[in-house]
Amino acid sequence: xxxxxxxxxxxxxxxxxxxxxxxxxxxxxxxxxxxxxxxxxxxxxxxxxxxxxxxxxxxxxxxxxxxxxxxxxxxxxxxxxxxxxxxxxxxxxxxxxxxxxxxxxxxxxxxxxxxxxxxxxxxxxxxxxxxxxxxxxxxxxxxxxxxxxxxxxxxxxxxxxxxxxxxxxxxxxxxxxxxxxxxxxxxxxxxxxxxxxxxxxxxxxx
Numbered sequence: 001x002x003x004x005x006x007x008x009x010x011x012x013x014x015x016x017x018x019x020x021x022x023x024x025x026x027x028x029x030x031x032x033x034x035x036x037x038x039x040x041x042x043x044x045x046x047x048x049x050x051x052x053x054x055x056x057x058x059x060x061x062x063x064x065x066x067x068x069x070x071x072x073x074x075x076x077x078x079x080x081x082x083x084x085x086x087x088x089x090x091x092x093x094x095x096x097x098x099x100x101x102x103x104x105x106x107x108x109x110x111x112x113x114x115x116x117x118x119x120x121x122x123x124x125x126x127x128x129x130x131x132x133x134x135x136x137x138x139x140x141x142x143x144x145x146x147x148x149x150x151x152x153x154x155x156x157x158x159x160x161x162x163x164x165x166x167x168x169x170x171x172x173x174x175x176x177x178x179x180x181x182x183x184x185x186x187x188x189x190x191x192x193x194x195x196x197x198x199x200x201x202x203x204x205x206x
Contacts, residue, residue, distance in 0.1 A: 023052055141166055142177070
């Protein structure tokens, strides 16, 4: 029996220490997932608490198919989406229009963008920051499909939209992400050039 299987058996037997250990191990991961969708650390904390309550209640439903971490992450995502839908309902937002967020950007040659983006070594945090600043509808679909491995059919069911809307939003999100990474790449190149010039000038003055 794997160590993880043994721990899961303890969870199913409602052993408090096992749940405390589970929380310490995964709370940070769940909070990061929640923040991707709600973009609010206080709300993310609420989602963390709710996620682990659900896991406590549904632990018997975990049958060992796939990784336990994957099962837990799926619950976290679904819990975050529930919060999004509740907020939409409270504000009486139209879900379809919400998901069809558009943003006009300056047209740039796609090959030029790709070339410059690929020449820059972006950190994971830099890329994630750009993703987090996408319009809400774009960000939701992008995170579901790219980061959390949902299929378009699942996204459509979760958000109450059509599969074609999900696919369109993903395409628009990727294009906007590419353009914003291009802008960031230009800024990084400019800084690099300025720093190089300062070094050259400094050496000449020396």
